Amino acid sequence: MPDTELITIGAFARACGLSASALRFYADAGILAPAVVDAVTGYRYYAPEQSAPARLLRHLRAVDMPLPAVTALLAEPDPARALVLLDEHLADLDRHQGEVRAAAAAALGALLATHGSASGFGGNGHRDQVSVPTADRGSARSPLALGRNPESERGLPGSREDVWVSGPVLAAAIDQVATATVADPDRAVLDTILFETDGQQLILTATDRYRLATRTVRPTRVGAAAVWDATVDADDLRAAVSWLRRRHAVAIRPHRDSVEFRMATPDSVDRDRTDGGGEPTTRHAAQPDDTRRRCRRSTHDFPDYRAMLAALAPVRTRVVLTRAALLDAMEHADSPTVVLRTTSTGTVSVTQERSSATAAACEAPQPGAARHIPQATVTGPAMTIHFAVTTLYPAVATAVGPDVMLDLIAPDQPVLIRSADDGDLSTLAMPRRPEPTEETSR
Structure with a gap:
């Protein structure tokens, strides 16, 4: 070719x-x-x-x-067989949706039986209409109401450093990486989130030394000079998440001591101007303070996480499994530490670690301690790795999409947990040493 x-x-x-x-x-x-x-x-x-x-x-x-x-x-080389596989999946979806509708009807019936015609429920069994504040609705001038393609908005005036993203997507990304922050008075940078843009993507990164989470968000459009980075206070970002989640689109702009998130609609920007320092800025029409949020920039340098990722040894074992199944296995583990085991035959299981004190208190092994993960695929040699639940669970729970990929290097090396559907989320999670009574990691 x-x-x-x-x-x-x-x-x-x-x-x-x-x-x-x-x-x-x-x-x-x-x-x-x-x-x-x-x-x-x-x-x-x-x-x-x-x-x-x-x-x-x-x-x-x-x-x-x-x-x-x-x-x-x-x-599948046979088109007819491929159609059968799709039909089988769609039939499973229909059955699941039927179960959800039945459960919803049962919940509504139980609620009406309990409260009768209490306030908020009409006599016809339906909830009264809830009034939506006009500020949260798509206005006639919003890109959503006009059906405007974001790509066609590249000519709108604004700062050359602006990055426009979906508000709900950015809120979710902050929630996801913020699980890897920690309030440490001796290391204030561990309670920050690094924002980076290269003009094509927006990357959010955080670390608490035991985890490193990085999430990629695709902008709807970017300014001509949207290549910058900023270390932003995590508490300020968490406080802004609710506001972001209720904005269809926001424009992100870096300032000397803060990062500004502005409600992005065509009427929020009228023309470019240059401030006294020569930096292109935007003049806004008179609007309430609720059109924007500012989060403080940190004075601390964010760790060079790319160098750390580049220094990782090659992946030896790769596991792809269903996120919900892995979470369920950890939720049933009555131990602060879980053991992830892969075998050469391609099976994956999660067990709870039993310390010497736990073993002494139990006359017999706890039944059902091992939980096998169905529909998992394993490439590479067998491996056994121990994790603190407080480290592994958030890394998996915040993943994007229904599946996660685990890149395993060695029992004492970080594990890269990856997921991707709309955007990308990668989390580096540190394992822990096994208790003395546990078998030696392979």
Whole structure:
């Protein structure tokens, strides 16, 4: 195949509607590998004929098809059999939705039986309409109400450093990485979140020394000079999350001592001007303070997390499993430490660690301590790793999408937990040493 026919990962992502980080995730999961990977630069290139499978992959994920089922469908050479696999999944969705509707009807019936015609419920069994504040509705001038494509808004005036993103998506990203922050009076930088943009993506990163979480968000549009970074106070960001979640779109702008989040609508910006310092800024029409939030910038330098990631040893074992199943296994573990075990036959299980004190107090092993993770795929040698639940659970619970990928290096090395559907979330989680009574990690 001539090199001129190959497509860069960025162009291919735009063509098929997937993010570049999601394409890397699916490639490492063995679902959609690039046609060529440059041996020197590591750049990934795709062939034009891969566009159709990539779009199909996007649609299958949109209907919540699990990764193992997606892999089987994409690899199925018989179109009739592929249709059967899709029909089976859709039938499962219909059954689940029927169960949800039945449960909802039962809940409503129980609520009416308990409260009767109490305030807030009409005599016809339906809740009275709730009034929505007009400030939270899509106004006639908002991009959403006009059906405007964000890509067509690149000509709108504004700061050259502005990055426009979805408010709810940014709020979710802050919630996800904020789990890796900690209030430490001796290391104030551990209670901050690093914002970085290269003009194509916005990256949020936080670390508490035991975890490192980084989330990529795709902007709807960016300014011509939107290449900057800022270390932002985590408490201020947490306080702004509720406001962000209720804004369809926000423009992010760095200032000397803060980062500004501004409600982004066409009428929030009228023209460019230059302030006394020569920096392009935006003049706003008279509007209430609720149109923006400011979060303090930290004076501390954020750790060089990229150097730490680059220094990691090569991955030995890769595990792809369902996030809900892994969370369920940890929730049933009556121990502060859980043991993740993979086998050479491709099975994954989670058990609770029993210390010597626990073992002495128990006359017999606790039944049902081991929980096997269904539909997991394992590539690489068997491995056993111990984790504090307080470290592993938040890393998995905040993952994006229904599946997570675990890159295992060694029992005493950090584990990279990855997920990707819309955007990308990666968390580096440190394992812990096993108790003396536990078997030695392989």
